[in-house]
Amino acid sequence: MxxxxxxxxxxxxxxxxxxxxxxxxxxxxCDMLTKSRAQGVIPLxxxxxxxxxxxxxxxxxxxxxxxxxxxxxxxxxxxxxxxxxxxxxxxxxxxxxxxxxxxxxxxxxxxxxxxxxxxxxxxxxxxxxxxxxxxxxxxxxxxxxxxxxxxxxxxxxxxxxxxxxxxxxxxxxxxxxxxxxxxxxxxxxxxxxxxxxxxxxxxxxxxxxxxxxxxxxxxxxxxxxxxxxxxxxxxxxxxxxxxxxxxxxxxxxxxxxxxxxxxxxxxxxxDLASTTITNIPMKEEQHANTSANYDVELLHHRDAHIEFIKSGMHSIFVFDQCIPDCVCTGDLHMAGSTSRDSGLKETVTLKWCTPRTNSVELHYCTGAFRISPVDVNSRPSSCLTNFLLNGRSVLLEQPRKSGSKVISHMLSCHGGEIFLHTLNSTRSTLEDPPSISEGCGGRVTDYRITDFGEFMRENRLTPFPDMPVDAAGRAPFERAKAQLERHTRYWPMIISQTTIFNMQAVVPLANLIVKDSMTEDDLLTCQKTVYNLVDMERKNDPLPISTVGSRGKGPKRDEQYRIMWNELETLVKTHVGTSERHQQVLECISACRSKPPEEEERKKRGRKREDKEDKTEKNGKESEEKGWAPDSERLKGAIEREKEEQSESEVIKDSPDSPEPFNKKPRLATEELLSLEKSKGPVSLLSLWTSRITQANSRKHQEFAGRINSVNNKAELYQHLKDENGMDVHENGKATR
Amino acid sequence: MPTVVLMDASLSMTRPVSLEGSEEFQRKNLAVHGLTMLFEHMATNYRLEFTALVVFSSLWELMVPFTRDYNTLQEALNNLEDYDKTCLESALQGVSNIVQQEWGSTCPCQVVLVTDGALGIGRGSLRHSLATMKQRGEDKKFPLPFPFPSKLYIMCISNAEELQATDAMDNLEQLLTLSGGEGHIFTMDGPLCLKSVQAMFGKLIDQAYTPFHAVLRCGNLASDVQVFPRPEPVLLDDEVDPVPKAVLTELEIVGFIEIGDIASPPVLSRHLVLPIAVNKEADEVGAGTTDDMEEDTSTNQMAGKSPNFCVLLHGSLKVEGMVALVQLGPDWYGMLYSQADSKKKSNLMMSLFEPGPEPLPWLGKISQLGPISDALENPYGEDDSKSPFPVQPKNKRSYAQNVTVWIKASGLQMCRKSSEMQENFQRKHKRSTRLVLYVVTQSKLPHEFTLDAFLIVKTVNCIPFFWAYLCVLKELNRLRKAALAFGFWELLKCVAELLERECTLLPDSAHPDAAFQLSHAAQQLKLASTGDSQYAAFEHNITPMLTDFSGGGGGADRM
Missing domain, CATH: 3.40.50.410 (von Willebrand factor, type A domain)
Structure with missing residues (x-):
């Protein structure tokens, strides 16, 4: 039309x-009274x-x-x-x-x-x-x-x-x-x-x-x-x-x-057509536990029958398949000449189908058409419509004498309106697609699925019919997009890429910093979160740094905190321009994070690493800093590959000065436990105890300098030789978590 | 969009192509060469496409049913035999049957007809078919237009001049128009040789088989994707808005909605969203060279290990049971969701809604959907127990309200209530009392429950008469309104008489107020039936008469 x-x-x-x-x-x-009570009352x-x-x-x-x-x-x-x-x-x-x-x-x-x-x-x-x-x-x-x-x-x-x-x-x-x-x-x-x-x-x-x-x-x-x-x-x-x-x-x-x-x-x-829903089971009022089957005729747009119309018109073969199953009552042009009151030319019969469908299923639906019952007040009609108006859906199948059942339609109510949905019942051209796990990113296993689920819930939509545009002239859906943009400024996709999002302690700040405007209270909460982190650092609490991709037990505790602070700064920096209070959060972090003397020394290098992290995470958003030595450039590439492929051989091949491939040897039990502790997942009592003892013991004596800098309790000898060469493979290796 | 290759295997296809020097080719060889190129392209860049191969002469045969195995297709192509004369009509009928058997009549399909442009002679020729088309019965209709949406690509192994020399070009153009106009006629430029056939099939590939690449974005998270099958432009209304709308290559997520809220929406088409690794270096060098293949696989392996937003999105959509609302263009939206097939392999899918600002009435206008954080209180409730959807329409539909329809005589029959009705009433209202009910039922069906009115004229002890009477009045008022609108005053008189007669039949145990109230109601109906504007106003309602017995007291308090 x-x-x-x-x-x-x-x-x-x-x-x-x-x-x-x-x-x-x-x-x-009108007067049916006398039928039930013939008491000499004169009927009207x-x-x-x-x-x-x-x-x-x-x-x-x-x-x-x-x-x-x-x-x-x-x-x-x-x-x-x-x-x-x-x-x-x-x-x-x-x-x-x-x-x-x-x-x-x-x-x-x-x-x-x-x-x-x-x-x-x-x-x-x-x-x-x-x-x-x-x-x-x-x-x-x-x-x-x-x-x-x-x-x-x-x-x-x-x-x-x-x-x-x-x-x-x-x-x-x-x-x-x-x-x-x-x-x-x-x-x-x-x-x-x-x-x-x-x-x-x-x-x-x-x-x-x-x-x-x-x-x-x-x-x-x-x-x-x-x-x-x-x-x-x-x-x-x-x-x-x-x-x-x-x-x-x-x-x-x-x-x-x-x-x-x-x-x-x-x-x-x-352009309407008629469908008769048949075999509707309805409870009898008199005998509540039995049910009889009723038919209800509905009108709707003709396109709900498009499959029947088309196949019936053009190919006798498909006609054989579909149409004889659908009862076509004779042409009732002479209105009133038959017993059918509806006077329809033809109606397609579809069978009520049990079991019912549930609302969380997403059917492949090719059309939805509003309906109107022909006989709106009859009991079967109102039973059916009330059933649907209560939010339930009914699948409808084509009645067939033999063969598998074909579900071609669904009746469903949305907001007080009933729709006849047409469902696709033919073969799909999308069958047998490659699974998502076989494609890009399919082999990565530590996606932050739960966190992104939480993100989606926060970014659900709701109608604002009375508020077409806000003060800034943005329509609601533009505000929704703007919110998505804010929430994803720093959003690492996998667990091993992030520390702060694995920490419960950071949650309040992470939730507030993405807001468009912060209240004074929000700012206080953020600051509290930062103080709390400072406190944790002072107590030397362990951090959930992922060990995936790094060798041995990963970076040391102070290194972990450095990574964490850097990441937190990265997150907050992306929001710094939003408002004065966002700026204050960043200032708070910069003021609070500790910078021990040796940290200062490594500051420059650390910052560069940080930049690199940003780069990988934000898809090269920040421009690369100038002045990289070609050597370290090469090294950077090596580290990246190492991370990605978890393959030690690459490093060895690329930098002949790096240590022996010790990881291929069986590790000591304690090392296993330690690394376990830092990865996700529950920690056993033994490992908790062991780490506690180790911690307690470590406070009682000064650690041997070699061990502090060691990886997997192996210290590299003659490091100064390498330092003189201007390179520190080892440190760098550790720093990448 | 599945493809049927319809290959002319008539004798005329074996005509040799005159070439100087080199070995002799038949037109058939050129056609096979072109199709080989098409199949190779599809095997690498469009491998999810289902393709079937049909050859025809005076008869037709399905050589390869729909498959994604391009080796099989190629093999069949290499073993073609030569047959007799061209008869296009029966072959097109065959294509129609094959497609409908496999995909039904709603799935869009592409037909690639490869022919030399010699379209037969006499009976069964295209010329004859087109000439006799209008003089046929329903059962022998010309197969075009196909019952399914289709695009017809006609690949002519001859050049335009050759076709225009006969009426072949006119006939083919007529064929294309008949099929609905979607598609194209390709001819060879210059001499008939391998190079020009390649150029011709190259044009077909560019027009119909280039993969659709896009960027899927959610704020700053993004992924390069291929959308398969490629979304076709949609024509909305050729009268008012004749420009087709195409999907943009930037797919932007607007927000998220629960599956239960989006509620199996109608969609135009469904597409797989496959993350792809964009190999920038390869692009610079120039994609499409064959020796890239090996490199390509290694890039894919690398890509498998670097995190991709599509995989993250898919995983969370699946776990949370949600869909992402995605913008495809101005006022055009779709949804992304996780779809699992029978083998439990799941994938990210995109369905396109009908273009327009409000594709689903139960969501309202998409541009008016905003983030929940903008609402005063969370519309989903603190524990996700509520939902702002579906959006309610302003007016209720007839079946959702108490409409009065008296077209059937049964809708007007009033009978004195039998005992089941009484029980139902009691069960419904949880009162243990005997009632005598008079009802105006809607239908003759046994145990009819949709009442137009039920009149309670006698109560014993428990049910306050006044309360019951209000129920009756409510129904009487509805009846009165309908009778006035339909100009059916006779009915009002009839019901009034009925009520009056009930007064005379009241048993001794009846409430003392009953007779007064009933005759009051009867009086009001009678007045309305006179058409006197004072009493027959549509908006007027009959209210109970104030009596000493009703007195606003006892009965009303206990309601």
Whole structure:
């Protein structure tokens, strides 16, 4: 359906002339009291609806279905179409007697059944005593054409948006006229009148800003006559009266025949189709533990059957596969001629399928279409809709006599609206893809999956319908992106790349520093976190430095703290420009972190290392510092490779001066334990004890200088020789965690 | 998007190509050469594509069913035999059947037709098919357009002049238009030789088989990815907005949403998001040279060991049961999620929503989704017990409210309640009392439970009459509104009479107020049925009459 097809504008014109007050002669026995209690009570006389009542209630049913499936939506400048409501459809309701009464306008807020009900109550039934001479449906038809010329808000918005291409916005419409015509000649007279009015109005509209000429109009004349009478008007299929006007005539008996006719029309006019859900298990009220199976018929957009339609039309083979399983009831063009009240041309039967699906499953769904039950008040319908409205979903399968079951649809409710989802039931072209573990980064095992999960929860979205833009003029989704940017300024992806994010003690600061604005309290918390870290360092508490990729037990404690401080600084530095308080956090860190004398000595080198870390982590964001000796450049490369491949041989190959590949020898038990302690995971009691003892012992004596600088209790001899060569492989090796 | 290669194996394909000096080629050899090039390209750069090979002459045969094994395809191509005359229509019908059997009728498909442009003579020729197309019944329709979305690429092993000399070009153009216009006709430039066939297939590869590379971003975290199958541009509305929208090569994550909240949304298409290692040096040297292959694998191995954002994202999406909302272009969004196949291999997938600012009504407008930290209180609750989704529409649908529809006569039948109804009522309201109920039911179905109205005229002891009466009035008011709107005054009179008759039938044990209230209600309905504006106002509601018995006291207190 195109955006501005004839369905964009519908005008319903209902005849309100005295003859419409005539009875439809379809008698309804309201009084069922006497059936259950025959006590000589005289039953009340049956009631019957007037032609007017029949016309009004059927047109309201037409609108009920229309608004269920194409609800009135708020206007949107750029929303030309969306999958769930293909177009904006609008209805104008006019009644006609001695004059016309327009009951609503093209405005969106007027597009509701409740509004119209209230307006109709004000009009009331036709007055049979009014002078038939001055009453005519013509008043209404003229008003309908005038109304079609009026521009809708949506057309206006589209024209404004498209600017120079405004001529693309078309003006087409449909007039549904419910009346009681005298004869075929009368009908022709009505058609001529509509055509003339269109021509007149188009001339008028050409010179107006708020009017648009009608390019195409479809006139649907429904002649209603009482039951038992012979019709004076004959049916006529759609025929072109002129290039702008098509007309069709339906001659229908009042009552349920009229209802079926309008049901067929609403489907034709708005591309609807019918699905019957069968085998719905429902508890019997009388016998609560048994259940009977019921059927419920739903209407929805035709595209929900696209798979059936296409395969049925084009290939006899697939037709064999699908269509015979879907019951197609015969063509019910003669509304009311069969026992089925719905009067549908055809319906596709789908079976209720157990087990039900759960909401955390993500189905591959190719379409979702709003539904409306045909018989909205019947018990099976309301049972089904209530079940769905409570938030449950039902899978639907194609009924088949044999073979595996094919689940092709799902009924599900989202926010008080029920949708028929079409599920893909054919083979996927994406089957058997390479697993993510086989691709880039697939072999890395220590991703911070849990931390990123936490990050995602913090970056969940929520609607802000009342706050389109903030003070800085950013829409909510732009604020969401800005938040993601802030939160990822420093975000190492793997556990072994980070120390601070493995420390519980840093959490408060890490959470606060990413905020757009910090309060005084936040600043205090950050400072406290820093003091706490200083305290830890003073107590020489162990840090969760990862030993992955480094040799032996990793860097020494003071080295660990240095790494930790550096990393913390890196994190805070990325936010320093955000506000004054962010700056203060950095100042606090710089002031607090200890810089022992030997640290000062190594400062320059350390800083360079730091830069390098930053570089690897932030994807080369910072420019490389100048002045690297070619040797250390080479060394840097070597270390990187070592980290990445955990291969010692590389280092040895690259720097012949480095120690023997001791790691290949079996390690001592204590070393194992020590390194274990520093890696993630639970620590055994033995290792705790051992480390404690070792710590206690170490305080009692001064450590042998060689051992302090050793790796895995192996000290390298004649280091000075190498120092004279200007290189310290060993230190560097250790420093990379 | 699967591919069907439809290869002309008619005798005319064996026509020799005149070349000076070198060995003699047939047109078939040129076609095979071109296809070999295509298959080689796909094997290296597009290896997830499913391809089938069909050959045709007056009959057609599926040589290789859909596969990703390009060796098999190549082998079949090398063993082609020569057959009789060209009959394109039946071959196209064959393609249609093969695709629908394998992928259904919604999966888009590419058809590569390789022919020499000699489209047959007499019955069964394309000319004949096109000429007779309009005079056929439903059962013998021309196979184009295919029921599935398709692109038709016609590779002509001849040059444009040759085709234009006959009506072949016109016929092929007509064929392309019939198929829906998506696709292209390729002809060879210059003399028919290996070089020009390579150039022609090179153009096809550029147009249809270049991999889609993009950068997936989440703030400062990013990864180079290939999106497969490549996302095709989408045409929204050819009347108002005739320019197709294409996916940008910068995919930016907006935020995250729980799977339960996004709730199986409808999508246009699904794509694998595969992290790739961008080998910058190789790019500089010039990609595509064959001896890069070995280097390529080693780069891939290296890449396997360096952390990649896609893997991190995939892992967390899987563990948390969430999706990432990703922006694909202006007012176009999609979602990223972890998808596991039957073999428990899982992957990062991207689904594209319909372009537009509000692809899913239950999320509202995407541009109005913001970070939870901006909300006054966490909309998910402190313990994740709540959710801001789904967004509720302003108006309820008919099935979610108490609408009145009287189209079926059964909707208007009023009967005196039988005992089940009474039990149900008691169970529902947890009152142990005997009630006599009068009901207006909606339907004749047994045990009908959707009531339009139930009238309680007698209570014994426990249920306060006043309370029961309010229930009745609520239903009566609904009935009254509908009757007024439909101009069905006769019904109002009928119900009024019914109530009045009940007054006369009240048993001795009835509440003293019952008769007063019932006749009051009856009176009000009667007044409404006169159409007198004072009583027939739509918004007016019948309220209980104040009597000494109801007195606002006892009954109301116990409600």
């Amino acid at each position: 195109k955006t501005f097809s004839v369905s964009h504008k519908t005008v319903i014109v209902v005849d309100h002339c005295p003859y419409m007050a005539e009875s439809s002669r379809q008698q309804i026995e 006389a049956p009631v019957s609806k007037s032609l007017w009542t029949c016309a009004v209630e059927c047109s309201m049913e037409y609108l009920r279905i229309l608004y269920d499936i194409y609800p009135a939506r708020k206007l949107d400048m750029s929303a030309h179409r969306d999958i769930l409501a293909c177009t904006v459809l609008q209805v104008n309701y006019i009644v006609s007697d001695s004059e016309f009464h327009i009951l609503n306008s093209w405005r969106q807020e007027d597009q509701s059944v409740q509004e119209l009900m209230s307006a109709l109550a004000a009009v009331g039934p036709p007055n049979p005593r009014e002078d038939p001479e001055c009453c005519s449906i013509l008043h209404g038809l003229v008003a309908a054409v005038e109304s079609l010329c009026k521009i809708t808000e949506y057309q206006h918005e589209s024209r404004t948006t498209l600017m120079d291409m405004a001529e693309r916005v078309a003006n087409r419409g449909r007039i549904i006229c419910l009346t009681n015509a005298k004869s075929d000649t009368h009908v022709r007279m009505l058609e001529d009148c509509v055509l003339e009015t269109i021509q007149e109005q188009n001339k008028l509209a050409a010179g107006s800003d708020r009017l648009m000429p009608i390019q195409q109009c479809e006139l649907v004349l429904v002649h209603i006559y009482p039951q038992g009478d012979d019709t004076l008007v004959s049916d006529r299929p759609k025929k072109e009266i002129s290039s702008v006007l098509n007309s069709e005539v339906h001659s229908v008996r009042a009552g349920r025949h009229l209802a079926s006719k309008l049901n067929v029309l609403v489907q034709q006019h708005f």
